[in-house]
Amino acid sequence: MRQGVQRHDLGSACMPRESEVALLERVVERDLRAFETLYRLYHPRLVRFLFNMTRRPALVDEVLNDTMLVVWSRPDSFNGTSKLSSWIFGIAYRKALQAMRRQDLPIEDARAEQRESAEPGPEQRAGEDRSRRSLMAALNELSADHRLVVELTYFQDFGYREIAEIMDCPVDTVKSRMFYARRHLGRLLTGDLVDWL
Numbered sequence: 685m686r687q688g689v690q691r692h693d694l695g696s697a698c699m700p701r702e703s704e705v706a707l708l709e710r711v712v713e714r715d716l717r718a719f720e721t722l723y724r725l726y727h728p729r730l731v732r733f734l735f736n737m738t739r740r741p742a743l744v745d746e747v748l749n750d751t752m753l754v755v756w757s758r759p760d761s762f763n764g765t766s767k768l769s770s771w772i773f774g775i776a777y778r779k780a781l782q783a784m785r786r787q788d789l790p791i792e793d794a795r796a797e798q799r800e801s802a803e804p805g806p807e808q809r810a811g812e813d814r815s816r817r818s819l820m821a822a823l824n825e826l827s828a829d830h831r832l833v834v835e836l837t838y839f840q841d842f843g844y845r846e847i848a849e850i851m852d853c854p855v856d857t858v859k860s861r862m863f864y865a866r867r868h869l870g871r872l873l874t875g876d877l878v879d880w881l
Contacts, residue, residue: 708759731744
């Protein structure tokens with residue numbers, strides 16, 4: 685990865701798939717501690733994903749809680765045919781769509797580019813911050829579906845098949861959205877950011 689732009693690093697939140705599934709199996713048995721551990725593992729990833737999807741900070745907590753409520757109340761609905769993360773992100777995606785429809789709000793937020801990041805960076809990361817702002821401005825130029833495919837691929841490390849499951853669309857649609865998103869971003873980005881694509 686080039687300097688200035690990094691993929692989302694899960695750090696200590698990274699856990700082998702088997703361990704996450706073992707946690708979910710304990711949730712099926714109503715183990716509250718296992719659920720809390722699973723919640724902590726997915727919280728930062730879901731917050732980022734939901735904010736990038738909705739562009740409404742007020743909805744993020746509501747949708748995150750609705751998502752995790754499904755995980756707690758219906759853990760046995762995970763059938764194991766996909767990764768656990770795909771199942772949870774799929775729930776979050778559908779809950780976010782429902783929340784936006786319920787509020788009858790447009791999907792795009794015209795003021796998204798004017799907002800500063802919620803995480804102020806130290807001075808030594810000024811260059812990285814500039815790169816991130818340029819990237820975010822370019823991402824905001826994409827449609828919501830194209831932006832989400834980029835988000836799920838580059839920042840959440842999902843493959844096309846998993847993204848198709850999450851977004852409930854064919855794999856070819858995901859590939860097509862990624863093609864057009866990359867082409868559009870390639871016209872907007874310069875320097876190291878182009879290499880990031």
